[in-house]
Amino acid sequence: MKQITATEVQNMLKSGSALNIIDVREVDEVAGGKVPGAVNIPLGLIQFKMNELDKNKEYIIVCRSGGRSGMAAQVLESYGYNVTNMIGGMMSWAGEME
Template identity: 45%
Template sequence: MKQVTVEEFQQLVEGDRDLNILDVRPKDLYDKGHVPGAVHFPLNDIEDNLDELDKNKSYYAICHDGKGSKKATEILTKHGFDVTNVEKGVPDYKGELEK
């Protein structure tokens, strides 16, 4: 499984506004603040919404503590997607969040 630290991820976000970021947390947490450009893609609905993703793109999965994004990365990788897990989670992201 591909992984990056939350610090490495923040550097990527600050350097490239075209990243495909999947925030797999529940909607209420996503709405309270998320990484700039992140799309809400809840863990519980991933397998029902695979057709919304493009297998020709690379994705980064992030959650609250690294556990949900790890599970999301495993599921998406199993289905042939290029996904990198962000270790830890949004609370550890030191950059500015969007609401």
């Protein structure tokens, strides 16, 4: 499974890169702030919502600490999606939030 750090994601956003970020935390967790532009798909819904994702795009998967996003990344990867887990999750995020 590919991995990326929160700092790398922050730098990519600062440089203007268009990223596809999926936050797999629960709705109440995301209400406290998320990576700008991230789409919330709670981990429990990922298998039901994956058909809405494009296998030709690359997705960065985010959660609170990196555990749930790792599980989501494994599931998506097993179905042929191009995914990268943001290690450390939002606990490592020092950038702006929305």
